[in-house]
Amino acid sequence: MTTLTLALSKGRILDDSLPLLTAAGIAPTGDAERLLRLPSQNPDVSLLIIRATDVPTYVAYGAADLGIVGKDVLLEHGGDDFYEPLDLGIARCHLSVATRKDSPLVHGERPFKRRLRVATKYPNLARRHYAERGEQVEIIKLYGSMELAPLVGLADVIVDLVATGNTLRANGLVEVEKICDISSRLVLNKAATKLKHDALHGLVDRLRAAVETRRG
Numbered sequence: 622m623t624t625l626t627l628a629l630s631k632g633r634i635l636d637d638s639l640p641l642l643t644a645a646g647i648a649p650t651g652d653a654e655r656l657l658r659l660p661s662q663n664p665d666v667s668l669l670i671i672r673a674t675d676v677p678t679y680v681a682y683g684a685a686d687l688g689i690v691g692k693d694v695l696l697e698h699g700g701d702d703f704y705e706p707l708d709l710g711i712a713r714c715h716l717s718v719a720t721r722k723d724s725p726l727v728h729g730e731r732p733f734k735r736r737l738r739v740a741t742k743y744p745n746l747a748r749r750h751y752a753e754r755g756e757q758v759e760i761i762k763l764y765g766s767m768e769l770a771p772l773v774g775l776a777d778v779i780v781d782l783v784a785t786g787n788t789l790r791a792n793g794l795v796e797v798e799k800i801c802d803i804s805s806r807l808v809l810n811k812a813a814t815k816l817k818h819d820a821l822h823g824l825v826d827r828l829r830a831a832v833e834t835r836r837g
């Protein structure tokens with residue numbers, strides 16, 4: 622029997638994936654909080670629980686045959702290392718530019734000549750976004766708590782995920798531009814789609830059916 626390894630992004634995406642994994646018969650059977658590698662309800666499918674930003678790497682190298690990861694991480698990773706057959710419609714949010722609510726940038730004014738300073742954990746995505754409109758910006762790479770950067774003068778704007786908008790509001794920031802919608806995607810290792818064709822496509826079909834049932 623062909624065995625498959627599925628890489629899952631820990632945190633919000635894992636939580637939102639659980640109903641779909643259960644419907645597809647591959648819910649984790651071990652302690653998903655602590656174990657990095659654990660069995661699923663299906664003896665032929667094992668699960669890896671890893672950081673979202675590492676999922677593309679595991680799938681591209683074939684350490685996982687497939688993965689569940691946010692579109693934000695895929696856009697930042699870039700390239701065409703894997704197939705992306707299914708939008709799971711979970712962990713929905715959008716990627717936006719935000720600034721202090723008292724900033725002149727809110728009204729489209731730019732009272733300085735230097736390059737715009739953009740704090741983000743998505744440097745490639747942010748640079749591409751501004752390059753598309755012909756603007757060179759200074760990217761400041763951060764690993765978390767982006768909302769702080771405009772408040773302490775580290776950056777003029779942030780590029781970050783927004784779901785309810787509560788985090789921005791709580792920190793006195795406002796969205797000035799929506800870049801794109803984000804949701805979690807299923808990605809497949811390219812070689813596995815040939816070498817493990819039947820097993821892999823069987824699992825993709827079960828996940829697709831689970832997504833469609835959930836959409837109603």
Ligand code: AMP
Binds near residue numbers: 789
């Ligand atoms: P919210 O306050 O609901 O707008 O959520 C914003 C905060 O949650 C920000 O720190 C985001 O980086 C994070 N966030 C929102 N949606 C997601 C998601 N789908 N995946 C990972 N982080 C998210």
